[in-house]
Amino acid sequence: ISYIILKLYYRSHLELREITNIFYISLTAPDAQASKFGSLWPLPQKVQISEVSFKLTSSSFKIVDAKESSAGPSCSLLQDAYRRYYEYMFGSTKKLGLSKSRRTGPSELTELQVWITSPDSECDDYPSVTSDESYELSVDLPFAVLKAPKVWGALHGLETFSQLLYEDEYGAKSVNATTISDFPRFAHRGILLDSSRHFLPIKVILANLETMAMNKFNVFHWHIVDDQSFPYLSRTFPQLSQQGAYHPYTHVYTPADVKMVIEFARLRGIRVIPEFDTPGHTQSWGKGQKDLLTPCYSGSKPSGTFGPINPILNTTYDFMNQFFKEISTVFPDAYVHLGGDEVDFTCWRSNPDIQLQQTGIILHPKVCFSFIVKLLDIVTTTNKGYMIWQEVFDNGVKLKPDTLIHVWKGNQEQYQNEMANVTSSGYQTLLSTPWYLNRISYGQDWHGYYKADPQDFKGTEEQKKLVIGGEACLWGEYVDATNLTPRLWPRASAVAERLWSAKDVTDINDAFNRLSMHRCRMVERGIPAEPLFSSYCPREYKGI
């Protein structure tokens, strides 16, 4: 089996134009052959592509509900997806098929039937960590069939079907007879975006949700507030963004904005998990909420600066209670990320009121400990599960058994030890350490992202099962609307394949060839995904 979906030019280039002292990147060009898997990304679990090919025309081809499907025309999630993928496959300028009288050719594929097999399609639900995302795709005459227990698998199957299309030498849309059976290796496949260091306009967030769906990511971890700004407009505490946002009108997310993001994500099978990081990373909270932060002292007097959230006032917990009650209703996902990372004890240590409540050398971690314990109780009463950064586990805080420990620190050895420790304590975990995509460097750094494996640590099979996935993080110090999208894609795509495809999908040359085509497809769909190396796309990006 061998065919070329997009004819990609690739030429060897002896890159000598290197500055002294900078390590050499791979000097030889990867194999210029197209992958036998074409442009599929991430690679499905089982793929069989035959040499038999069919044509498709925009005037005849239809995506329809199978008769037996439990999701009918009232399932707007699927109807929207059909429109979206029709447009990706045939372009938005073509007219929808009006020529009913046109006779279809002998090897023409005219229909993709989408068949939700479970009685409950979950069409109107939100996706969750236990959602069934599997699907089976059969491309053959007289029609292609996409079978999935739930709508979530159908969404992935539509993306996969669209990835099977290619243009033959005359530019005709074609697809080969194909059988695919697919499901994700990990249930939690996330992207973290940070809207605090820089405000991210809604348009940017939506475009990246769209791109996440093209890569089968299913969690948008919205690091929505932090020290620098508080763009979340709280109905209960509007002064938080009024005072804490970069601008109270132009740089905030209104309830309507948040609702739109959540629904846009749901329609693409993506969960939205907001992070409200406490007790550190809260400088912006203090602007609009009196007495929330700890006054730091210089000797016996307040210095005028503020530290983490003040853990010794009852008003703090009244506030947290009301605030997280609101969060639990605004964000439908079963989980909320509570942060808990990087708490600076200096200010607490300086404050005499906090000193009075504690003695002994481990006093300040204890203060933090007790704050977190109370916070977890509060969030538990809202019926939410929680994700937390690894420090909370490291400090020995008692956690609910369904808590997700988010590993982000250390070098490879350290994070592998951490994964082993967390899972041997029986907690579920997910990995981000090797996937800090904000850390840019010269050359093909996606190789490193691709090679990292969240189950690669010393532990039992039981422990490995506690790894639910990972997240690529794009922290926002150096990122805003001007550069976010090309910085994230296709580098995050490498993470997407690691988290979706089978463990043994590790051929970096095959990955290069598929990913090159996948990135050109993202470009063709209007996403400024940057190049992997010297190359061209048949249709280059139209923006600047």
Added chain:
Amino acid sequence: ISYIILKLYYRSHLELREITNIFYISLTAPDAQASKFGSLWPLPQKVQISEVSFKLTSSSFKIVDAKESSAGPSCSLLQDAYRRYYEYMFGSTKKLGLSKSRRTGPSELTELQVWITSPDSECDDYPSVTSDESYELSVDLPFAVLKAPKVWGALHGLETFSQLLYEDEYGAKSVNATTISDFPRFAHRGILLDSSRHFLPIKVILANLETMAMNKFNVFHWHIVDDQSFPYLSRTFPQLSQQGAYHPYTHVYTPADVKMVIEFARLRGIRVIPEFDTPGHTQSWGKGQKDLLTPCYSGSKPSGTFGPINPILNTTYDFMNQFFKEISTVFPDAYVHLGGDEVDFTCWRSNPDIQLQQTGIILHPKVCFSFIVKLLDIVTTTNKGYMIWQEVFDNGVKLKPDTLIHVWKGNQEQYQNEMANVTSSGYQTLLSTPWYLNRISYGQDWHGYYKADPQDFKGTEEQKKLVIGGEACLWGEYVDATNLTPRLWPRASAVAERLWSAKDVTDINDAFNRLSMHRCRMVERGIPAEPLFSSYCPREYKGI
């Protein structure tokens, strides 16, 4: 004197979210004060800003030729510039002043008079390395005056005037009474873009020329062809792009495209210097020009691969002669860049025909030597001067005294030695080594670009005078339309100030404050210039 042009939020953030083993970047936020020079970038040589401020309205304000000016309404270069800057200052949606009856306020500035003082304005010329780019700007009532000997200075002065505008607390356009006297420190201030590793659509090139003008760059070094592709459509040798471009129709620069780029650049005071790099970096040339490249041998037989241009055939020089004759007519600039870097001798060494012509250990540098000597003779007959990469000088090729040696290799000590050697031999030189902007890294790498100084080497005053400037290079292996603009700006802006402003303009905090505002201005003008650090712009980028 203290006023705020764009109110930039800036907050201290203790960035601890760092991966082990990666060096810490500056942890403290720079001074959050606005610069006393507002958002001026690059900083003019002499600036006096008073506290007296005037208002401007889009309905009354006009940019007009001064009566005494040697450039009148027929100078479309200036008329175009007036329109362009009016739009930058007041936005494209506002109506041009129709309300002639409106009475202007007492402290309203209604006119900027542009006065070209030299009898020959050079309006219809091309800019050159000796162009006078100086200007004087006086903002006061009853009208502001921009005086410049030539149109080139007037263009820079218009940019500077537009940078003086700010919005007062009610959003009214304002400008302070100001006196500026300005000229560039270096005559050659360039940007290298590479359209071979990735094809750059014309739209991208034009947008970056526009941005160059906002930063007072005056040379577009167009590294138009290389090993990977040959997008230049040659009238004399059309098969070069027919065979050597990534695609013969969609990925080429037609004569009309090239003409458009050159005129667009001229209207902004920017020279276009094309680079046709030989004898290495020519793999793509070989596709469309039979026998141009050296056949490499494996033992006694041709291996099927090709090396640098074949230096021992007469046909090679016939070709070069015709080719550079065309280039000399297509590109009006007095200089062409001939490359000459990174010649790989392995193939020449393997070829028995070349071996026959030479003996001794230094044979292959000699082959290169003689090729270059002949090429320089050819280009000299076209009446062009040439720029060459430093290797040609390093190899001791005899060069015309007006040759420009382009330094790009080594670490700081090495390039400083090279600058000393080149200038002590009496050649003019320009520097690129510290300004390889393709080499990205995490954090505020613009600091390094800002600190490098092309005259910082051991040498006499005479030697220092031979340094005509420098170029920021953005090689194209990892850059195309999707990511070029945010990767280049505002990092290249740091180089722009180094090359324009006085030697002692080195305050990094003041630079940070001005550059933050300058980058927001570029964003407001539609250029996706990336952020320097956590911050916001009043009007964020509208794209994705």
